[in-house]
């Protein structure tokens with residue numbers, strides 16, 4: 251094939267092509283890094299939470315009636331709310347809860363193995379009753395659930411009121427008890443003033459901050475309904491029932507007790523809210539990727555067109571010397587292939603460099619080599635398609651151009 | 657070698673039709689050296705384009721090297737140009753991004769000749785035109801005369817039966833022009849048919865046969881019984897009416 255002379259001609263006229271080479275190299279570096287960030291964000295959004303997110307509704311109540319100043323009244327309302335919810339058809343179960351998972355706001359503390367000299371590990375906690383596990387849809391993989399006797403009043407601060415029995419996630423358990431034997435072990439706060447027994451381990455549950463480094467360090471504590479004036483309930487609907495429930499639950503709650511504002515949301519909705527910036531960023535990254543590829547393709551179309559126009563007489567001469575139309579087409583495609591190839595080679599180095607910088611200063615993930623290969627393949631294809639347009643114009647140059655006086 | 661009969665070539669633009677050649681006949685035997693003269697616009701380049709299969713014609717028949725080439729596909733014409741014809745242009749038309757060696761290589765590449773044979777042929781051709789030592793040079797590093805000698809090498813490197821030259825010396829001074837003419841004569845002596853368009857009467861007369869074009873018609877001076885008086889290179893009294 252005619253690689254040799256095409257390549258030598260390229261080297262002899264670098265000015266005509268360096269712009270495409272630089273463009274392709276930069277595009278590869280930016281597109282691959284953006285895609286890597288995009289995929290990382292999508293992975294974070296789609297990563298399993300351990301919960302039955304699609305079927306969970308969140309009910310938030312804000313009482314304004316004076317009766318709610320009385321603790322016993324609040325407790326009665328809570329108990330009757332939950333009893334009513336649990337008995338309603340198409341609701342699998344319901345639980346009181348004080349913070350909402352995946353919402354971006356909640357409480358966290360530090361816990362360690364009791365007596366250990368090590369630092370405490372961050373963990374976010376939720377107070378639920380014995381229906382919590384089923385309502386959340388999390389999987390208990392070791393130990394047991396809370397029993398009714400343990401469901402007490404939520405702590406107001408003092409260590410004496412703190413729950414004695416807790417359930418933790420596997421992720422936290424593995425951090426704090428690397429040797430196993432979690433169930434029955436004691437965990438404590440930093441100065442060992444308060445200890446609790448781990449009675450169960452759940453496989454996975456994202457907490458209020460799923461994106462954070464402790465996003466899967468989650469602890470369930472026992473708590474009864476009506477611990478506070480403002481109450482949150484989680485309701486787990488049977489598959490397919492969530493839409494109907496979504497529209498009916500507000501009315502149901504008001505009908506049980508009128509002096510309150512009730513707000514019903516889906517857990518999916520809350521998750522979307524928490525990830526809204528991530529999703530926006532994903533859209534921006536996607537737009538940058540697509541735009542870069544389009545701009546580069548247009549650049550190649552433009553520069554190759556220019557080069558075809560400039561070389562009209564050369565093309566005519568080649569035709570006169572015996573080049574067929576397909577030989578001319580091949581010439582321009584091979585030329586583009588070589589230029590893009592050089593650009594991609596430089597771009598690969600640039601991609602890795604940029605990734606290194608981004609990883610260092612912006613905690614970007616390391617690039618998967620498949621992504622690099624894929625990005626290069628896409629740009630190569632885009633380059634060939636872009637060169638095809640001017641190359642098809644080049645083959646319309648007639649051989650008699652060669653003898654035309656300028 | 658060339659047998660044209662009743663050739664008509666009309667250039668059509670949006671509003672104008674130019675009858676560049678009309679009812680045109682020409683016969684050139686194998687091994688001949690003809691020069692083509694005529695005033696500007698008389699159809700010399702058009703004729704050369706048709707002979708060299710660079711352009712198509714509207715009417716008539718053309719037999720080249722015993723092969724009817726009146727109706728060929730673009731691919732077939734490319735192949736004949738590549739194998740049987742060598743072109744030399746007024747503006748040299750070397751490819752500026754390729755060195756001398758690669759320039760002479762261009763027609764050989766299109767016929768898929770093995771690299772070794774190509775190398776031998778190119779070096780021989782460059783030696784013939786006296787530029788063996790310049791094969792790594794770029795066209796821009798050579799004088800006009802040297803560039804045209806490269807073009808001559810490129811035209812005959814593949815051993816064509818016919819060499820067509822459109823004002824090959826038009827951009828050269830007379831010393832260089834004579835060099836090129838010497839080369840063409842040398843090539844012709846080896847049996848290659850040569851057709852050369854020129855405005856230079858001295859060069860034209862070095863060709864054994866001269867033909868004259870006037871408004872797309874032929875006056876073959878060699879076959880004229882008596883010499884035709886020329887005014888400014890135009891035969892007097894032979895301008896055809898019409899067109």
Ligand SMILES: Nc1ncnc2c1ncn2[C@@H]1O[C@H](COP(=O)(O)OP(=O)(O)OP(=O)(O)O)[C@@H](O)[C@H]1O
Pocket residue numbers: 655667668669674675676694695696697698699700701702703
């Ligand atoms: N591509 C074209 N389109 C339209 N008309 C053309 C074209 N090429 C040539 N002609 C016309 O055909 C006629 C013959 O042109 P041609 O180029 O063959 O003349 P020539 O003898 O080579 O002239 P010169 O000595 O100036 O090179 C002229 O009238 C010219 O204007």
Ligand SMILES: [Mg+2]
Pocket residue numbers: 700701702822
């Ligand atoms: Mg001309």
